[in-house]
Amino acid sequence: MDIFLTILQGVPMTIGLTVSALALGALGGIPLALGRRSTIPGVSFVAVSLIEILRGIPPIVWLFIIYFGLGTALPMLDPLTSAVAGLGLISCAYMAEIYRGGLSAITRGQWEAGEALGMGRQSVLTFIIGPQVFRVSIPAAASYAIGLLKDSSVAYTIGVSEIVYFANDQSRQSSDALGPFFLSALVYVIMTIPCAWATRALDARLRMRVAR
Amino acid sequence: MNILTDWPAFLPGLLAGLGVSVQVALLSLLIGIPGGLLLAIGASSKTKLVRILIIGIVEIGRGTPALVVLQIFYFGLPASGLTLSSMGASVVALAATTAAYTSEILRGGLQAVPQGEVEAAGALGMSRRDTLRFIVIPQGFRVAIPSLIGFAILIFQATSLAYTVALPELLSQAYSIGSTTFNYLSVLVLAGLMYAAITIPASWLTSRAEKRLARHL
Numbered sequence: 227m228d229i230f231l232t233i234l235q236g237v238p239m240t241i242g243l244t245v246s247a248l249a250l251g252a253l254g255g256i257p258l259a260l261g262r263r264s265t266i267p268g269v270s271f272v273a274v275s276l277i278e279i280l281r282g283i284p285p286i287v288w289l290f291i292i293y294f295g296l297g298t299a300l301p302m303l304d305p306l307t308s309a310v311a312g313l314g315l316i317s318c319a320y321m322a323e324i325y326r327g328g329l330s331a332i333t334r335g336q337w338e339a340g341e342a343l344g345m346g347r348q349s350v351l352t353f354i355i356g357p358q359v360f361r362v363s364i365p366a367a368a369s370y371a372i373g374l375l376k377d378s379s380v381a382y383t384i385g386v387s388e389i390v391y392f393a394n395d396q397s398r399q400s401s402d403a404l405g406p407f408f409l410s411a412l413v414y415v416i417m418t419i420p421c422a423w424a425t426r427a428l429d430a431r432l433r434m435r436v437a438r
Numbered sequence: 439m440n441i442l443t444d445w446p447a448f449l450p451g452l453l454a455g456l457g458v459s460v461q462v463a464l465l466s467l468l469i470g471i472p473g474g475l476l477l478a479i480g481a482s483s484k485t486k487l488v489r490i491l492i493i494g495i496v497e498i499g500r501g502t503p504a505l506v507v508l509q510i511f512y513f514g515l516p517a518s519g520l521t522l523s524s525m526g527a528s529v530v531a532l533a534a535t536t537a538a539y540t541s542e543i544l545r546g547g548l549q550a551v552p553q554g555e556v557e558a559a560g561a562l563g564m565s566r567r568d569t570l571r572f573i574v575i576p577q578g579f580r581v582a583i584p585s586l587i588g589f590a591i592l593i594f595q596a597t598s599l600a601y602t603v604a605l606p607e608l609l610s611q612a613y614s615i616g617s618t619t620f621n622y623l624s625v626l627v628l629a630g631l632m633y634a635a636i637t638i639p640a641s642w643l644t645s646r647a648e649k650r651l652a653r654h655l
Contacts, residue, residue, distance in 0.1 A: 282634035283597035287609055291630060295623030376503035383602060390505060397513055404514035407506060415501035
């Protein structure tokens with residue numbers, strides 16, 4: 227039981243890490259998603275390349291590049307900052323793709339209707355299309371968040387004291403090497419399964435609220 | 439530009455690591471996908487107990503981070519008398535994760551096969567096993583191919599987790615070169631590009647496969 231309580235100490239860090247990275251991604255994904263649709267030569271190429279590179283390299287490698295690679299030159303990069311930055315960057319790329327899916331789910335007619343009312347493309351995007359894109363993106367973003375919660379475990383490798391960090395610690399200290407890992411698995415399952423159910427329910431409700 | 443002199447020197451060590459990464463990914467998929475197929479078939483079993491049991495296993499497998507599964511097999515199991523090498527533990531752990539995830543992908547594929555075809559096969563006197571073997575699985579698998587390639591890319595990326603169990607794969611090699619040359623940034627960036635050189639073309643393959651298969655639907 228003591229072991230379980232010790233492992234639970236890592237939960238706030240795991241959740242904090244996931245939420246911060248997701249928040250960075252939700253913001254950074256917007257310029258990437260818009261850049262991808264841009265008609266200005268070069269902009270869309272740069273956005274696509276960034277998205278592909280960010281998604282193409284494993285999360286743990288990003289954390290190492292930031293923490294060990296850049297960290298030698300930038301001493302303010304402590305493990306937590308590096309982990310948030312690394313996972314946040316990857317989230318930007320994934321969120322951009324989720325927004326892109328959301329953008330294509332909004333029918334062309336709504337752009338045309340906005341223009342017919344004399345609105346500029348910019349204001350159609352911010353007042354009509356944008357809010358709906360966020361709404362349709364929520365279910366996909368939620369499933370991504372569940373994945374991110376599990377991926378945040380890689381932050382243990384650079385020394386962030388989240389769930390797996392405590393599990394490793396307990397496994398080495400106590401006579402029971404296997405138990406702490408099972409307990410940490412249990413903690414993740416307890417956190418992710420209700421999230422997955424909630425996502426499914428949310429998805430069904432939000433689908434009704436998007437204009438077709 | 440010290441990259442010009444550094445990178446060729448790093449390359450042999452990293453390529454050896456990349457070989458190990460690819461090997462682990464392929465073995466995990468080779469073991470994991472048939473496992474996923476069994477779970478997918480089991481999840482639609484007529485016996486309720488089997489169904490609940492299998493869905494439980496799949497949910498737990500998908501809810502646990504691959505890193506934790508890996509550590510259970512490598513650091514945890516020796517306590518109960520079963521010691522795996524770092525290679526063995528990596529393959530078994532990633533294969534287990536593959537089985538849990540691909541079972542959901544394959545279940546979606548199998549469900550996409552029209553029920554009428556199953557009934558038609560029954561009407562022709564085919565047994566349930568033959569229907570599954572000759573009608574449902576070949577078509578369901580085809581539907582699932584794009585998602586399976588997408589998942590294979592993720593598993594290839596996940597082999598980098600084996601760094602934590604001291605398997606000499608690409609990331610471990612990069613890290614050890616970094617710790618001897620103190621040139622972490624340069625060698626880690628090169629390793630990252632080597633991962634990307636495989637995952638990015640593979641993701642193009644996914645979208646091509648999607649387009650090709652969509653033609654016949």
